[in-house]
Amino acid sequence: MTHTIHWLGAGLSSAPGIIELAKQSTPIIVWNRSLAKAQQLLKNDDIELDIRELDWAALANVVKPGDVLVSMLPATMHLTVAEFCLKQQAHFVSSSYIAPEMAALDAKAKAANLCFVNEVGLDPGIDHLFAHLLVDSYQASEQYSADNQLYFRSYCGGFPKVANDFKYKFSWSPLGVLKALRSKAQWQADGTVQNSNAPWEALSEYQAQLFDRQETFQAYPNRDSIPFIKQYNFQDNWDVQEFVRGTLRLNGWSTAWQGLFDEIASLEGSESEQRLQQISQELEQKYSYEDGEADRVVMCVELEVRRAGQVIWHQSYQLDSHGNAQGQAMARLVSYPVGLAITSVLNNEIAPGVSAAPEKPEQIHQWLSKLTGLGESIGHHDHIAR
Known part of the structure; x- marks a missing residue:
């Protein structure tokens, strides 16, 4: 049928x-x-x-x-x-x-x-696939031991391919982005749970390994990372020193947005929603993508493992995609995996019930192979010369 x-x-x-x-x-x-x-x-x-x-x-x-x-x-x-x-x-x-x-x-x-x-877009979605492959690969490695210290980082961001003065452009209404600036975040650092009330409270510099080069971005934790420790099959007895899922922004973003941060931090009461709407409309007029203007999406997911202070295992996956004739990078990388999920459901390759992106390496590799077949470039890097 x-x-x-x-x-x-x-x-x-x-x-x-x-x-x-x-x-x-x-x-x-x-x-x-x-x-x-x-x-x-x-x-x-x-x-x-x-x-x-x-x-x-x-x-x-x-x-x-x-x-x-x-x-x-x-x-x-x-x-x-x-x-x-x-x-x-x-x-x-x-x-x-x-x-x-x-x-x-x-x-x-x-x-x-x-x-x-659910969770079969870009982030969440492709990031889950990368994370499961890294954890699986580490567990199968000779370096695996429950005594090791683990540092997991997963960052993703979308911005214009050609940077502007604002270090950002909006594909849709800026209101969602503005509301996210008021969102609390939770993650793990130095072996303990950390919290922030806004991105500018937890901003850091991130050196991304992108295929054959490195690039510096700004990064901040997004939402609540902690439940994903279990979702990514980290074991209860592992020493997880760092675990963060967050957002990447172009270098200089926080400086360009400082005035916006200050105003958003000062908004209170019933008028704040109205003002956010107003700011959103102003930003949409000033910083929307032009027709045919290419966007850029960067994703880096890495797992670093240390023993006695020495890095003994460190691998990462990365995307660095641009808008092309098939559509904006963000649109492709959200909707292509959704299409793969639909096909997997129709082919009876997904178990009944509520689930997120696939966990099994064989199915993940099939999905990634189909994404590369659609023209997407996926990088895998071993940071330790063996």
């Missing part, structure tokens, strides 16, 4: 993945709140696409058991889509983090033999 992919939300991060899926044999219907906007974003001479206005009653009429629904809608909508999937006996895929409410659907999804796959 042929199943259908229903892709909900055709925003800026969706087009390359949708177009790639449409070249394959599985039927795909794109549902978007604005029909005209979706038609504009998905113009492509190589494919014919069925694009419809998102209407839940219409969707319910066409979704069949075993179909796959992709939620690229705002994160607040994912649970609604997942619960809709339970009713319709359909699988669910999203690039977003697994919220507690989504995790709570695990037993129901398993009972219905449905896959509810």
